[in-house]
Structures are given as structure tokens and as C-alpha cells.
Amino acid sequence: MAETTTTPPALLLRKRFGNAWALSAALLVLVAVLDPTQLIATLTFAGKALAGTAPFIIFAVLAVAYLKATGAENLLAKAFEGNPTRMIIMAAMLGGLSPFCSCEVIPFIAALLAVGAPLGAVMAFWLASPLMDPAMFAITTGAIGIEFAVAKTLAAVSLGIFGGFGTLLLAGTPVFTSPLRENPQVGGGCGAKKPFSSSPVWRFWIHKDRTQTFRDTAIENGAFLLKWLTLAYVIEALMVHYMPAGLIAKVLGGNGLGTVILGAFVGMPAYLNGYAAAPLVAELLDQGMSNGAAMSFMIAGGVSSIPAAIAVWALVKPRVFAAYLGFALTGSIIAGMVWQTLT
Incomplete structure (x- = not known):
């Protein structure tokens, strides 16, 4: 989805609720206590799944570390210059392709909003950015397939454009009037002290500080992916064993609009x-x-x-946040219907 001006809200919430390792351990302890014969099978399943995903994880980690070390995030600022229509399209495209976390973008977006950057372009970036990045593309490809990963990338960009132009069209309504909170939390999370403030340096390895950034980013993202994928594969192992396949097919199967809508309404509160x-x-x-x-x-x-949600909630008033969720829900249903039709 802030309590002080020095602790970024996303980091604060992540510290409280984001301990994926603890949750994985808790699930394994429950299995050990309630069904000990299944513990080894669960660990084996998760281990094999991680091993199968390892090439995608390594590629994703190295790609993100390179982009971070070169300072490629500075190119994001280009999306918020010029004609509003061009800004929305560029913001959606960069949001759907950039490898940078939501908390990192908070100070940059806050500064843009404060100096009057169009909320439509900001909304386009906000909607697209949590849906896809190079690491997520690699993981999605490994888990589901390249076609789904490409379709999700296109859906991310399309959702950004949809929300951006929707915001532009409704800019004069009470929903989007004076969108910023009075005291938005703009702490620079993820170690981003001066985001988007210099030009990229593609040959980063000749600079000691950028080489260190590459190393630190690779370690940080590797640990991040490992903990979340471990949790995901532990849950998947439990689903395979305990969840009746017939129930899933009955509730979320079929080609009707109802299953797509249900998927969106189940997915949104899943966080x-x-x-x-x-x-x-x-x-x-x-x-x-x-x-x-x-x-x-x-x-x-x-x-x-x-x-993703806290990055928006920290900066804008609740009515704008509600519009953000509304665009997301509507766009997800449209994306689901299009993908259902194509497949």
C-alpha cells in the first residue's frame, strides 16, 4: 500500500508486515506440528521449484543491478516533460518497464506533484509501475510462461494509459482537485537520497561507487526474490497437497465474465x-x-x-487513492477479459 517524516511509509509497513522468512518458517512449523509426514515433501517441492527458477532469478538480479548501477532510473524524469498526452503514454511505458520499487519513487513523485506535474501522468506511472519490471518479467516467464509475461507487460502499460487519460478527463472534477495531502510523507526509501538527479553512466565498472552499488543492489534484490519466492513455493506446495483442484476449477474455471470479475475481487485484497x-x-x-x-x-x-498502494496513499488524499483503486479494478477486469478472449 507513515508515521514520521524520516521513515518512508512503505518501509515502515514492510518492517511490520513484510517478514516473508518468518511467515515461511511459521507455515513449515505448522506443517511439522499438524502433518509431520508432509514436511519433507513440502521442503522438497519448494527446493526443486527454486532450483528450476534459479536461471531467471540470476538474470533478473544482474539486470536490475546493472540498471541501478548505471543510474538508469534518471531516465524516468523524461516521461514527465512536454505534451500531457505524450507524458501519459511515456509514463505508462516507463512505469511498466522500470526496475525500481515504489518507495524509491515517492520523493520524486511528491516533488513533481508539488510543482504542478499533471496528475494524469503520475497516475499512469503509479498504476503501471508495480505490475512489471525486468525481475518480475523473468520470474513470471519462469513460473507461467513467456506469453503470459508479455501479456501482463502490455496490460500494465495499457492500465497506466487507461488510468492516466481517465484522470486527465476528470481533472476538473472534485475527485482530483487539490490531490496532495497537506503534509505528504516524502522520505527517500530504499536508499534513494537524491533520485533522478544525474545522467546515466553506462560503463559503471570504472567507478568504484557505482561498482559498489551494483554489488549492493544484486545482494539486496537476490535476497528479496529469494525470500518471496521461498514463501510462494511453500504456499504452492501446501496448495498442491491440501487444496482440491476441483474446487478451484469450479470457482475460478470456465470462460465467463464472472470468473474474471471474481479473480479481480479476490486478487485486490490479497496484497x-x-x-x-x-x-x-x-x-x-x-x-x-x-x-x-x-x-x-x-x-x-x-x-x-x-x-505499491502505500506509495500512493502517503502522498494523495483518500478520494484520489480511491480513484487509483477504481482504475485498477476496472482495468484488471478488462485485461482479464481480453486475455480470456485471446487464449
Whole structure:
């Protein structure tokens, strides 16, 4: 989805609720206590799944570390210059492709809003950015397949454009009048002290500080992906063993609009980031979940995931946040229906 001006809200909430390792351990302890014969099978399943995903994890970690070390995040500022229509399209495209976390973008977006950057472009970026990045693309490809990953990327950009132009059209209404909170929390999370303030340096290895950034980012993202995917695969192992496949097929199967809508309404309050959601959705698909419901689940859940939603909630008034969720819910259903039709 702030309590002080020095602790970023996303980081604060993550410290309280984001301990994926603890949750994984708690689930394994429950299995050991309630069904000890299943513990080894659960650990084996999760271990094999992680090993199978390892090439995608390594590629994702190295790609993000390179982009971070070069300072490529500075290119994001280009999306918020020029004609409003161009800004919305560029913001949606960069949001759907950039490898940077939501809390990192908070100070940048706050500064843009404060100096009058169009809320439509900001909304486009906000909606697209939590749905896809290079690491998530690799993980989604490994868990579900390249076609789904490409479709989700297109859906992310399309959702950003949809929300951006929707905001632009409704800019004169009370919903979007004076959107900023009086005292927005703009602490620079994720170690981003001066985001978007310099030009990229593509040959980063000749600079000691950038080499250190590459190393630190690789370690940080590797640990991040490992903990979330471990949790996802532990849950997937439990789903395979305990959840009746017939139930999933009955509730979320079929080709009707109802399954797509249900997927969106289930996904939105699930608050799952795309890394954890991909393996779980892959298992649900194997158990009978429809393609459209899978897409709407991942789109709605990604936008409402805690780090993404808190980045918006921290800066804008509740009515703008409600519009953000409304665009996400509507767009996820549309994306699900389109994917259902194409597949």
C-alpha cells in the first residue's frame, strides 16, 4: 500500500508486515506440528521449484543491478516533460518497464506533484509501475510462461494509459482537485537520497561507487526474490497437497465474465506482489483457474500490493487513492477479459 517524516511509509509497513522468512518458517512449523509426514515433501517441492527458477532469478538480479548501477532510473524524469498526452503514454511505458520499487519513487513523485506535474501522468506511472519490471518479467516467464509475461507487460502499460487519460478527463472534477495531502510523507526509501538527479553512466565498472552499488543492489534484490519466492513455493506446495483442484476449477474455471470479475475481487485484497503471485497463479492455473481470472487476479493484486498502494496513499488524499483503486479494478477486469478472449 507513515508515521514520521524520516521513515518512508512503505518501509515502515514492510518492517511490520513484510517478514516473508518468518511467515515461511511459521507455515513449515505448522506443517511439522499438524502433518509431520508432509514436511519433507513440502521442503522438497519448494527446493526443486527454486532450483528450476534459479536461471531467471540470476538474470533478473544482474539486470536490475546493472540498471541501478548505471543510474538508469534518471531516465524516468523524461516521461514527465512536454505534451500531457505524450507524458501519459511515456509514463505508462516507463512505469511498466522500470526496475525500481515504489518507495524509491515517492520523493520524486511528491516533488513533481508539488510543482504542478499533471496528475494524469503520475497516475499512469503509479498504476503501471508495480505490475512489471525486468525481475518480475523473468520470474513470471519462469513460473507461467513467456506469453503470459508479455501479456501482463502490455496490460500494465495499457492500465497506466487507461488510468492516466481517465484522470486527465476528470481533472476538473472534485475527485482530483487539490490531490496532495497537506503534509505528504516524502522520505527517500530504499536508499534513494537524491533520485533522478544525474545522467546515466553506462560503463559503471570504472567507478568504484557505482561498482559498489551494483554489488549492493544484486545482494539486496537476490535476497528479496529469494525470500518471496521461498514463501510462494511453500504456499504452492501446501496448495498442491491440501487444496482440491476441483474446487478451484469450479470457482475460478470456465470462460465467463464472472470468473474474471471474481479473480479481480479476490486478487485486490490479497496484497500479493508479482514475485510471490506468479508461482501461486501458475499452480492455480494447473488446478483449473481460467486464464482470464489469472490475469485479472495478478493485475488487481499487483496494484493493491502493500508497497505499491502505500506509495500512493502517503502522498494523495483518500478520494484520489480511491480513484487509483477504481482504475485498477476496472482495468484488471478488462485485461482479464481480453486475455480470456485471446487464449
